[in-house]
Amino acid sequence: MRFFCFHLMPWAYLPEDFAQRYDSAWVTCPNSLYDPELGHPLYNRYLDELELADQLGFEGVCVNEHHQNAYGNMPSPNIMAACLARRTQQAKLVILGNVLPLYDHPQRVAEELAMLDVITKGRVISGMVVGTGMEYFSYNINPTYARERFHEAHDLIIKAWTSDGPFAWEGKHYRFRYINLWPKPYQKPHPPIWIPGSGSPETMQWVAQQRYTYMVLPTLAPFELRRQSAEYFRECCEKGGYAARYEQIGWGIGVYVAETDEQARREYEPHFWYYARNLLKTPPQLSLPPGHTSLATTVGMAERRRRSRPSSLATWAEVERGGYVVVGSPETVRQRLEDYAKRVGFGVLVANFSVGNVPSELTQRSMTLFAQQVMPKLRPVNSDASTVAAAGR
Amino acid sequence: MTVRNATIAVRGRDILIWRGGAGHPLLFLHDPWTYGWLPIHARLATRYDVILPIHPGFSGSSGFEELDRMEDLVFHYLDLIEVMGLKRPILMGASLGGWIATEFAVRYAEMLRALIPVDPLGLYVPGAPTTDVFQLNPAQTRAALFADATAPLAHELVPDTPPPESIEAMLKARQVFARFAWQFPDNPKLVSYLYRIKCPTLTVWGELDGVVPVSHGRVYQAEVSDAAFTVLPGCGHLPHVEQPEALANTVLQYLERR
Numbered sequence: 001m002r003f004f005c006f007h008l009m010p011w012a013y014l015p016e017d018f019a020q021r022y023d024s025a026w027v028t029c030p031n032s033l034y035d036p037e038l039g040h041p042l043y044n045r046y047l048d049e050l051e052l053a054d055q056l057g058f059e060g061v062c063v064n065e066h067h068q069n070a071y072g073n074m075p076s077p078n079i080m081a082a083c084l085a086r087r088t089q090q091a092k093l094v095i096l097g098n099v100l101p102l103y104d105h106p107q108r109v110a111e112e113l114a115m116l117d118v119i120t121k122g123r124v125i126s127g128m129v130v131g132t133g134m135e136y137f138s139y140n141i142n143p144t145y146a147r148e149r150f151h152e153a154h155d156l157i158i159k160a161w162t163s164d165g166p167f168a169w170e171g172k173h174y175r176f177r178y179i180n181l182w183p184k185p186y187q188k189p190h191p192p193i194w195i196p197g198s199g200s201p202e203t204m205q206w207v208a209q210q211r212y213t214y215m216v217l218p219t220l221a222p223f224e225l226r227r228q229s230a231e232y233f234r235e236c237c238e239k240g241g242y243a244a245r246y247e248q249i250g251w252g253i254g255v256y257v258a259e260t261d262e263q264a265r266r267e268y269e270p271h272f273w274y275y276a277r278n279l280l281k282t283p284p285q286l287s288l289p290p291g292h293t294s295l296a297t298t299v300g301m302a303e304r305r306r307r308s309r310p311s312s313l314a315t316w317a318e319v320e321r322g323g324y325v326v327v328g329s330p331e332t333v334r335q336r337l338e339d340y341a342k343r344v345g346f347g348v349l350v351a352n353f354s355v356g357n358v359p360s361e362l363t364q365r366s367m368t369l370f371a372q373q374v375m376p377k378l379r380p381v382n383s384d385a386s387t388v389a390a391a392g393r
Numbered sequence: 394m395t396v397r398n399a400t401i402a403v404r405g406r407d408i409l410i411w412r413g414g415a416g417h418p419l420l421f422l423h424d425p426w427t428y429g430w431l432p433i434h435a436r437l438a439t440r441y442d443v444i445l446p447i448h449p450g451f452s453g454s455s456g457f458e459e460l461d462r463m464e465d466l467v468f469h470y471l472d473l474i475e476v477m478g479l480k481r482p483i484l485m486g487a488s489l490g491g492w493i494a495t496e497f498a499v500r501y502a503e504m505l506r507a508l509i510p511v512d513p514l515g516l517y518v519p520g521a522p523t524t525d526v527f528q529l530n531p532a533q534t535r536a537a538l539f540a541d542a543t544a545p546l547a548h549e550l551v552p553d554t555p556p557p558e559s560i561e562a563m564l565k566a567r568q569v570f571a572r573f574a575w576q577f578p579d580n581p582k583l584v585s586y587l588y589r590i591k592c593p594t595l596t597v598w599g600e601l602d603g604v605v606p607v608s609h610g611r612v613y614q615a616e617v618s619d620a621a622f623t624v625l626p627g628c629g630h631l632p633h634v635e636q637p638e639a640l641a642n643t644v645l646q647y648l649e650r651r
Contacts, residue, residue: 027528137528137576144572285530290571295564 001341001378002247004094004350005053005367006062006218009046009080010279011070012357013038018278025281026069026134033070043073045360047080049353051087052364056371060092060125062350064196065099068138071279078112085120093120096196096215096350097127100157101149102139107179109153110160114185122186127194127215128154130203133287144291147202149173161190194250199229200297208236208244215250216344218352220276220313223323223340226251230344246347246382251340254325255351256358257369261328267362268327268355269316275356276313325355330373337374338381347382394438396430400453403473409453410477411445414438417506418482420474421445422490424631425570426538426550428452428562433633436641440648441483446473448490450569452562457569463580466573467496474504483648485509487633488604489570489578496580499589507651508594509644510613512602512630514578521606523578527571537603540629550634578605587616595621595647597640599628621647 014033015021022029050061063080066072074080081093093116098109117124130150136143152171156179159167165180185191196215197203207214214233216226230249237244254272258264288298313319320327326336337349351370354363396413411430419441421434428451437443449469450457459465470493474482484505486494491513498508514523524537534551535542555563594617598610607624614622623643625632632640 140576142572142575144568144575283530285528289527290564290567295561295568298564299560 001381001383002059002348003057003371003375003378004060004062004092004250004348005050005058006064006096006252006350006352007046007050007354008064008072008352009043009074010275010354010356011073012042014070014274014278019281023281023283024286025071025279026066026132027137027286029068029070031068039073046354047083047087049360049363049367050084050091052367053371054084054088054091056367057375058091058371060094060123061088062094062096062127064096064127065129066132067102067135069134078109078116081116081124082119085116085123088123092123092125094125094194094350095127096194097129099131099135100128100153101130101146102135102141103153104174106153106156106174107160107176107181110157110181111183113157113191114161114181114183117185117187117191118183120186122191124185124187124191125194126191127196128157129196130292133289133292134282136289136292137286142291143289145173146292147294151206158190161185196250196252197229199225200293201232201300202294202297204229204233205236208233208240211237211240211242211248213248213250213348215252215348215350216346218252218254218350220280220324227340227344230346234345244345245384246345247384249344249346250348250350251344251346252350252352253337253340254327254355255333255337255353255366255370256325256327256355257330257333257366257374258362259329259369261332264328264332264366265316268325268358271356271358272319272325272327273356279356330369333370334374334377337378341378341381345382347384349378394435396435396438398430401476403469403476406449406456406459406469407454408449408456408473409447411447412443414441414443416441418442418444418479420470420479420482420484422470422484422486422493423448423451424488424490424633425566425574426488426631427634428566431633431637433637433641436637437485437644440645444477444479444482446470448493448569450565450572452565457565457572460569460572463493463496463573466493467500470497471501481506483507483509485511485644486513487511488630489514489574491515492573492578492580495583495587495590498592498594499583499586502590502592505592507648508590508592509597509647510594511597511632511640512599512605513596513609514574514605515580515583516605516609516612517577517579517581517584518606518609518612521608523606524604525576526604527567527575538630539635540599540601540627541635544635546634550631584612584616587613588618590617591619593619593621593651595623595644597623597625597632597643599630599632599635600624600626601628602630604630623647 063077065077077095160181166178169176194213195207234244256268447454484494491510492515535547539547596613628636
């Protein structure tokens with residue numbers, strides 16, 4: 001198992017009655033609720049937590065991109081990665097990911113990631129995403145082109161990283177006479193690519209074809225739905241004529257560790273509800289704009305959303321039973337994650353320790369307990385290296 | 394009067410056409426929420442040969458993948474008029490269809506006997522913004538579209554939960570609509586070309602249109618040389634759905650006089 005520490009960098013100071021007063025934490029959520037005086041320590045605290053992850057021996061730290069919302073305050077994930085680049089020593093910088101269709105110049109994404117990769121001597125893992133529906137409202141990008149733009153931008157970036165320039169790019173959405181990347185990425189042929197997703201079949205089919213890593217996002221969906229996604233991805237790989245490696249499946253999940261199960265729940269639960277009821281609040285017309293996913297997927301997603309609406313979660317028992325997050329003593333967390341890992345077959349764990357507005361000292365204690373008492377025991381589980389070593393013996 | 398429907402080929406696209414009545418051809422370009430034969434078409438068909446083609450990409454018609462710009466739809470209807478051999482049709486359109494009709498008319502007015510935009514999208518009028526219908530929930534959408542949002546018809550066109558048998562058609566309709574009308578359902582330069590419309594033009598607006606302000610109609614009146622303008626009281630964005638009798642009377646009387 002490989003371990004990564006994910007951060008959403010949520011806004012931690014929404015008013016208590018937020019969910020009653022506002023219909024969305026995205027797009028139209030008034031930014032009068034943002035306060036830079038509070039934002040300054042918050043950003044730095046979140047960055048401290050990711051730096052701690054590096055010191056604790058996580059293989060990498062993960063940031064992502066969302067716009068105009070209270071859920072995640074990283075409109076530019078590459079800036080967050082740049083902040084971390086020279087303050088971390090070993091950790092890979094996982095950008096999960098750049099929202100490619102939002103940009104009219106995909107070479108800017110290629111350039112920034114190449115800069116980070118060279119500065120860090122090859123510590124970058126590049127995530128690329130279509131982005132949530134909400135981003136298409138915030139950036140006025142026509143969602144009916146989301147998939148086309150994503151694929152074309154991806155192809156352009158890969159070519160920019162791997163081909164000698166200058167070359168011309170003549171596509172439908174992007175046309176450039178001169179693509180000529182300075183700098184080129186440090187890693188050859190290019191930084192590893194992870195594609196996070198929330199279950200849309202067309203994404204999984206494509207990721208399987210590309211032989212990239214598919215990361216099942218820690219969206220609040222029950223374990224079983226997310227397990228089915230991983231299973232479908234594995235089937236896509238098999239259809240493509242190969243077996244998915246463990247490290248081709250990433251598992252995003254909210255994790256919280258304390259001394260005892262009881263203590264863990266007591267400390268974590270209120271912050272979980274802050275996350276589920278406030279930060280995830282989005283009306284369906286914002287999250288599913290037309291064309292953002294295929295017709296078939298949209299029908300499926302609407303159904304899936306009805307079944308897994310976090311807003312319909314009411315009790316902690318449901319949260320536990322559904323496997324939405326993994327919370328407990330080090331031993332409980334180890335057991336649950338080992339069980340999940342064996343049932344899902346993931347070899348990359350992307351743990352999100354800072355759900356909602358968990359105070360920093362609790363987050364840091366939870367991360368430390370995890371790194372010291374859970375990680376060592378889970379490390380041998382679903383390891384491609386051990387499979388290879390065993391096969392070689 | 395009999396209504397027939399058939400699928401014809403227009404430059405490789407399969408296009409579903411509804412047609413009824415007899416007389417001078419009246420080509421009706423539909424709005425994004427209705428894509429079939431309605432009472433308004435039957436009323437107009439008492440006097441005209443009403444032709445209702447379903448736009449590419451809506452349920453029944455193919456060709457969505459080839460559509461990128463409004464110009465693609467203008468060329469599509471140029472092709473369709475040619476393929477069907479329509480001679481100087483009256484071009485009527487509602488909402489999105491009214492926008493297409495206007496874009497057609499600024500280029501090819503001499504091909505038209507008359508232009509009848511009904512609550513058309515398409516104009517950019519500073520100070521009179523259109524509504525971003527894509528960020529509305531079903532109840533808000535009904536309130537924007539209809540003077541009486543509680544009417545059964547409003548719920549039928551914009552249900553809270555689409556019935557399984559119509560969900561695909563609704564998603565397709567939204568997808569085509571979004572391609573042309575995402576966030577800003579307009580062509581910022583269209584107002585400056587309205588002077589090109591040299592055929593008789595009747596613009597009709599629902600007084601309570603919650604999508605496109607009535608003031609856009611006054612811009613038609615000011616910019617088009619041979620323009621009539623009628624406001625239907627107590628009516629929303631879709632007069633052909635909400636007040637088909639009143640709209641049909643207005644249109645038939647106007648056309649009688651011309």
